Amino acid sequence: MIGISCDNWGFYSAMSGLVADKIRALRVKGVTDIVPAFGQIAIHYDPIQWMSCSCETPYDEIVGYLGRKLSGTEVVSDATDRKMMRIPVCYDQKLGLDLVELSLILKRSVSDLIHLHHSKTYTVGAIGFAPGFAYLEGLDTVLAVSRRSEPRTRVPAGSVAVAGGYTGIYPSILPGGWHILGRTHASLFQKSETCGALLSVGDQVQFEPISIEEFNAQQSLVENQ
Amino acid sequence: MTNKKFALIDTLNPGLFTTIQDKGRVGWQAHGVSVSGAADLNSMMIANLLVGNDGNAPIIEFVMLAPTLTFSRDCVIATAGANFSFTIDGIPLPHGRPVKIFAGTVLKGGRASRGAYGYLGISGGMCIDIVMGSVSTDTGSHFGGVAGRRLKTSDMIFFSEQFDSLSPFKDVKSRGDLPFVSTNWGVKDLFGVKAPEEMLLRFIPTKRWDGLSNKVREGFLSNTYRVTNESNRMGIRLVGEKIELEQVELQPSEPVVMGTIQVPPNGQPIVLSVDRQTIGGYPSIGTVISVDRANLVQTQPGSSIRFLEVSLADAQRALIQENNAMKDLFRTIESRVRELN
Numbered sequence: 046m047i048g049i050s051c052d053n054w055g056f057y058s059a060m061s062g063l064v065a066d067k068i069r070a071l072r073v074k075g076v077t078d079i080v081p082a083f084g085q086i087a088i089h090y091d092p093i094q095w096m097s098c099s100c101e102t103p104y105d106e107i108v109g110y111l112g113r114k115l116s117g118t119e120v121v122s123d124a125t126d127r128k129m130m131r132i133p134v135c136y137d138q139k140l141g142l143d144l145v146e147l148s149l150i151l152k153r154s155v156s157d158l159i160h161l162h163h164s165k166t167y168t169v170g171a172i173g174f175a176p177g178f179a180y181l182e183g184l185d186t187v188l189a190v191s192r193r194s195e196p197r198t199r200v201p202a203g204s205v206a207v208a209g210g211y212t213g214i215y216p217s218i219l220p221g222g223w224h225i226l227g228r229t230h231a232s233l234f235q236k237s238e239t240c241g242a243l244l245s246v247g248d249q250v251q252f253e254p255i256s257i258e259e260f261n262a263q264q265s266l267v268e269n270q
Numbered sequence: 271m272t273n274k275k276f277a278l279i280d281t282l283n284p285g286l287f288t289t290i291q292d293k294g295r296v297g298w299q300a301h302g303v304s305v306s307g308a309a310d311l312n313s314m315m316i317a318n319l320l321v322g323n324d325g326n327a328p329i330i331e332f333v334m335l336a337p338t339l340t341f342s343r344d345c346v347i348a349t350a351g352a353n354f355s356f357t358i359d360g361i362p363l364p365h366g367r368p369v370k371i372f373a374g375t376v377l378k379g380g381r382a383s384r385g386a387y388g389y390l391g392i393s394g395g396m397c398i399d400i401v402m403g404s405v406s407t408d409t410g411s412h413f414g415g416v417a418g419r420r421l422k423t424s425d426m427i428f429f430s431e432q433f434d435s436l437s438p439f440k441d442v443k444s445r446g447d448l449p450f451v452s453t454n455w456g457v458k459d460l461f462g463v464k465a466p467e468e469m470l471l472r473f474i475p476t477k478r479w480d481g482l483s484n485k486v487r488e489g490f491l492s493n494t495y496r497v498t499n500e501s502n503r504m505g506i507r508l509v510g511e512k513i514e515l516e517q518v519e520l521q522p523s524e525p526v527v528m529g530t531i532q533v534p535p536n537g538q539p540i541v542l543s544v545d546r547q548t549i550g551g552y553p554s555i556g557t558v559i560s561v562d563r564a565n566l567v568q569t570q571p572g573s574s575i576r577f578l579e580v581s582l583a584d585a586q587r588a589l590i591q592e593n594n595a596m597k598d599l600f601r602t603i604e605s606r607v608r609e610l611n
Binding site for chain 2: 078087172173176246
C-alpha cells in the first residue's frame with residue numbers, strides 16, 4: 046500500500062476524493078483499490094506487477110511512475126466538481142430515537158437540534174465502518190458529542206446519527222453507538238457491480254427535513270417497487 | 271449429465287466457522303466493502319490446483335473445527351492448509367493430495383493439531399453467486415458465499431456446471447479396497463515450517479513506530495505475544511507487554527491493510543486480518559509483511575508470536591522470492607494433475 050497524505054500537499058480533506066479520482070483515471074497496472082479517507086489516500090497495489098530489472102523495489106518503481114504521471118496535475122475544487130446530494134430525512138421522535146435524550150444532555154430544544162443538523166452542508170470525509178457508511182464533515186460544534194455509553198446492537202437501517210464530530214447514515218441494520226436524530230429511505234449502498242456506495246469522498250450532502258407522513262408515504266413507495 | 275437437483279454437497283455438521291471464499295472482493299474498498307477472501311491464500315490456491323481448478327475457484331474454508339459433508343456424486347477433492355484429520359468411513363483422508371471420492375461419501379472433519387485455517391477444493395468448483403466480483407463470504411456485511419453467513423447444518427451447495435471438464439481421475443470408476451482413490455504424491459504444509467513453537471512475524475514499521483521511545487520499541491521487539499481466543503477473521507488479538515503510546519488526541523480513521531498492527535487504548539496489539547474494515551481508528555505501529563500472511567493467520571490461539579522489524583525493500587524482495595517459489599510449485603502441481611488423466 047502506498048500512503049499519500051494530502052495534508053502535505055496543502056489539500057483539505059475533501060480534496061482527497063478528487064485526487065483519488067485522478068489516480069483512478071490513470072488505470073495504473075496492479076492497482077486494486079484507491080481509498081481516500083480524511084485527507085489521506087491509500088493506493089493498494091500488487092508489487093509483483095512492478096518488479097523491474099533495476100535495483101529499485103516495486104514500491105520505488107510505482108511511486109516514481111505515479112509521480113511522473115501526476116506531476117503538473119492541477120486539482121482544483123469548485124462547486125461544479127463536487128456532487129451535491131440532497132437526502133430527505135424525517136426527524137420525527139419516533140425515528141430520531143435519541144433526540145429527547147440529546148436535548149437533555151445538550152440543554153437545547155429538540156427543534157434547535159434538528160435545525161442545527163439540517164441547516165448545514167456536509168462533505169463526505171471517508172467511507173468506512175460498513176459498506177456505504179459515510180462520515181460527513183461539517184457538523185455544528187453544538188452537536189459534536191461523544192458516542193453513547195451503551196451502543197445499540199441493532200441500529201435501524203437509514204438512521205441518521207451524530208458522534209465524535211461527524212454525522213452519518215447507517216446503510217443497513219448495524220451495531221452502533223451514535224446518537225440517532227432521524228431516518229431516511231435513501232439507499233446508501235447496493236451490492237451490485239454497478240452501484241456500490243451512494244456517496245463518495247468529497248461529495249457534498251444536505252439533509253431535507255420531511256414529515257412523518259411524507260416518510261411513511263415514501264416507505265410504501267419503496268415497498269411497492 | 272447428472273441431474274442438477276441431486277448434484278450437491280450437503281452440510282451434516284458445519285464445524286466452527288465454515289465459509290465459501292476465493293481471493294477476495296478486490297476493488298471495492300472505496301465503497302467501504304471489506305476485501306475478505308481466504309485467510310491463507312497460498313493454501314487456497316493449492317487446494318484448487320490439486321483438483322484441476324483455477325486457483326481462484328470458490329473454495330470451502332474452515333477454522334479450528336472442520337465440517338462434515340456428504341457428496342451426492344463422484345468428484346475429486348483435496349485439502350490444504352492446516353490438516354483437519356478428515357476421515358471417510360473412519361479411514362484418514364490423505365492431506366494435500368487429489369482424492370477421488372464417490373457418490374454418497376460422508377467426509378468427516380476433525381480438529382487441526384497445528385494451524386487454524388483449512389481448505390477443501392472440489393473439482394469443477396461450486397455454484398456460488400458472485401457479488402461485486404467475488405464469491406467470498408463477508409459475514410459482517412452479510413453477502414457472498416451461502417446467504418452471506420457461515421455454513422449451518424443442512425445447507426446445500428450445488429456443484430458448478432463446469433464439473434468434469436478438467437477433473438483429475440476422470441476415468442477412475444471404482445474405489446478398490448479403500449473408500450477413495452488418491453495419488454502417491456502430495457503437497458506439504460507451507461506455513462510455520464521453521465518455527466512451530468514461536469512464530470516469528472516480520473513487520474514494516476510506520477512513522478508512528480519511528481516516533482516511539484527506544485524503551486517502548488525494545489519492549490515490543492523483545493517480548494512474545496500470545497494469540498487470544500478472541501482472534502477471528504477480522505483480526506488476530508494478542509496479549510503481552512503493554513505498548514505505551516503517548517497520549518494522542520483522537521485521530522481520524524485511516525486506511526488499513528491485511529497485517530496492520532493496531533494499538534488500542536489498552537496497549538494490547540491487534541493484527542488486522544482478511545475481514546478487516548477498510549479504514550481503522552486505532553494508531554498503527556507497523557504492518558506484518560505479505561509473505562508472513564499464512565504464518566500470521568495459521569497461528570492457533572494460545573501460541574506465541576514474536577515480531578521482527580524489516581525494511582520495505584526486504585519485505586518486497588521476500589515477496590518476489592516467494593512468488594517465484596509459488597509459481598514453480600503451482601506449475602508442478604498443474605503438470606502432475608494433468609498426468610492423472
